[in-house]
Amino acid sequence: MTFEVIVLPTALEDLARLHDFDLRRAETYEELEAADATNAELEAIIIGKLSTSPDLYRKSTPPLRELVVALRTTGHVVEF
Numbered sequence: 001m002t003f004e005v006i007v008l009p010t011a012l013e014d015l016a017r018l019h020d021f022d023l024r025r026a027e028t029y030e031e032l033e034a035a036d037a038t039n040a041e042l043e044a045i046i047i048g049k050l051s052t053s054p055d056l057y058r059k060s061t062p063p064l065r066e067l068v069v070a071l072r073t074t075g076h077v078v079e080f
Contacts, residue, residue: 002051003050003051003054004051005046005047007043007047015043018039018076019035019036019039022034022039038074041071042069042071045069045071046069046078049067054080064079064080065079065080066079066080
């Protein structure tokens with residue numbers, strides 16, 4: 001069973017803000033490329049995990065839940 005994942009504009013703004021943060025920290029061309037790849041991978045992981053098992057993740061402030069995403073050397077907490 002799969003679920004439809006609707007990405008709200010505020011979530012897209014958060015991803016864009018995270019991407020801008022990564023771009024500002026980048027000091028080499030490779031780090032710029034990694035920032036682009038990280039943003040795309042993060043979105044794909046979030047949608048992939050939530051479309052298959054949205055109730056699996058830990059409860060946060062009701063009715064929200066948290067998905068912890070480990071990506072390369074960083075971790076991200078996604079509240080949904």
